[in-house]
Every structure is written in C-alpha cells, then in structure tokens.
Amino acid sequence: MDFGCFEPVGLVCSIEMSPVGQWVYGYYGNFWAYPAILSAHGLGMMTVMGVVLAFNMRVLGFANNISISAYDRLFMIGWAGFILNLVSGLLLLSGALSTFLYQGAFQLKMAMILLGGILMKVIMNGIRSGRDEKMTMLISAVCLASWTGAIITGRLMAYL
Amino acid sequence: MEFLQPTFDWLGASALGVASRDSAWIFVTAETAHFFGLSLLFGSLLVIDLRVVGFARFINMRDAMKFIPIAIVGFAINLLSGITFIASNPERYGPNIAFQWKMGLVIIAGLNALWFYFGEHKDLVKLADGEDAEFRAKVIAAVSLMIWIVVIILGRFMPFVE
Secondary structure, eight states: OOOOOOOSSHHHHHHHTSHHHHHHTTTTSOTTHHHHHHHHHHHHHHHHHHHHHHHHHHHTTTTTTSOGGGGHHHHHHHHHHHHHHHHHHHHHHHTTHHHHTTOHHHHHHHHHHHHHHHHHHHHHHHHHTTOOHHHHHHHHHHHHHHHHHHHHHHHHTTTO | OGGGHHHHHHHHHSHHHHHHHHOSSHHHHHHHHHHHHHHHHHHHHHHHHHHHHTTTTTSOHHHHTTHHHHHHHHHHHHHHHHHHHHHHOHHHHTTOHHHHHHHHHHHHHHHHHHHIIIIIHHHHTTOOTTOOOOHHHHHHHHHHHHHHHHHHHHHHHGGGOO
16 A cells, blocks of 8 residues: 655655554554654653753743752753653654655754754853853853744644 | 633634634744743743652742743743634634643643642742642642643644544
8 A cells, every 4th residue: 555655765665654654643543643642742842841941041040049950850851851752753753754854844843952952961061160151141042042943843844 | 612602703703813814824823832832831830840749849949939920921822822723713622622621621720820829839938948848739739730731632632633
C-alpha cells in the first residue's frame, strides 16, 4: 500500500513506512496514538518553556530574591520535559519524516531549540563565573527569543 | 454547553469572528499565543506549586508569589486567544466533550487558586527558604499542577474527539 512517501532518498521513506512511523499516525487503527503523543509533546513543551521563562525572567531581574541555585530542582523538571519532547518529537517525526525533514519551519525550530539550549548553559556558566551582568542579560533575552521562536515555528509546521 | 451557545454565536458574528475567518493568520497567531500564554501560566505554577509542595523548597516563597501576576497574564492571553478560537468557529467548541471537560477543570483550577490566594497565601509567605509548607497547602498546590496537566492534555485532544 502506498502512503504517499515520494522522497527519493530510500532511508527517509523506509523510516516513514516503518512499523513505528505507521503506528504513530494510527495506520493500524490505533487512532489514540497520535493525539496521545501530541498531548505528551504539548505537556513537555509547556514544561520546558515554563522553566525557561521562569529562569530567564529571574536572570533579567524579576523575583531576584530567589537564589539561582534554588532553580536546580526546576531544571530537573525542565529536563524531564525536554526528554519527553525528544521522545515524542522523534515519534511524531518518524511517521512524517519526508514532510518535515525538508521543511523550513522544522529546520528553523531545531536550530532555535539548539541555540536556546546552548544559551541556557552559557547563561548558567556566566552566572557561576561572575560574568558581566549586562552581557548575561543580553544573552538571556536572545535565549528567550530563541525559545519563543521555537514555539512559533513549531506551530507553523502544521500549516506550511 | 448549550446555555453558552447564544454567546458563542454572538462571538462568531462579531467583527473578531468575521476577521478570524477572513484572515489566514489570525487563527494560527492565536494558537501560538495560546501555547505561549500557557507556558507563562504553567511555568509560573511550576515555580509556586513546586515550592509549596516541597520539591523545590529552597525557592524563596515570597518571591515565588511574584509569579502570580505572571500566571494571570498568561491566563489572560489564553482567555483572549481562546475567545478568538470560538469566534472563528462558534459551532465547533460547545459540543466537544474535551472542551467541556477542559472548561470544567479550568473553573475548578480557578476556585482552587482563589482558595490558595485567600486561604493560604498569608501563612505561606512567612516560610523561610527550605521550610516545609502546611499539608493542606501542599495538597492545594499538587491539585493545581495536576489539573493544569490534564487541561493541557484535554486541549490537545479537542480536535480528535469532534
């Protein structure tokens, strides 16, 4: 049966046509799988973005009686959300690989998550090593913009 | 939710409803705003509720409470974007079972938040960093997180149970 994968590169199509890829999009009659994975992806996103927002607002000067080290526990939750989204994201990707792999919105989203993630680490290192506060705040603003961009491009993936 | 249908129909006929159907961008922008608003709300609740529950109990309680206005901003963004969704298609949401449960839970979450603010806030802000909150306050905070997690899941299920 042809599900419409016209990708010339064989590997991409074989992943999309694999049992996992087919299962994700409910081709076995398991219609609950796709909304369930999407829900997990939504929950993980709110968690990651929530922690990113709360942390960067603190870095930018809001609620600054909260010690930076007190955020350690929130970062654990943020990482849990990130892993949830990595797994659910890979599943969602597997069933529509030929659509998303070459889509500008998806590529931009991946780049923004990578940049946003690296900047979180850069900000934390800067705070620990006592880097110039203005510089850290600037990086924090770029970090927030990058994660916000990831949400925007993620939503656009469904439309483009 | 038939009692709300006249309101939904009025929204659908309003300028916002007409504009959201004419423009290709209003709906998707409202969706993006809805995600961002929920991140603000959920992130703020993670700070407050995880502090109260005790998981992140070294967060300064008084400062954690500063996230309450941020949560309200997030909720306001989602109320407005949510109204935009209904205006764009007033027939779609009322009969949707996931929407009905979601709205019910949002109201319960609101009542829970009011209890938190008027019943527990005063005592909680006296907590020193690392100090445990009362059991009752912990229950309220845990319930808050659980309700919003289910709200997020129900929201994502809405297009699939039509």
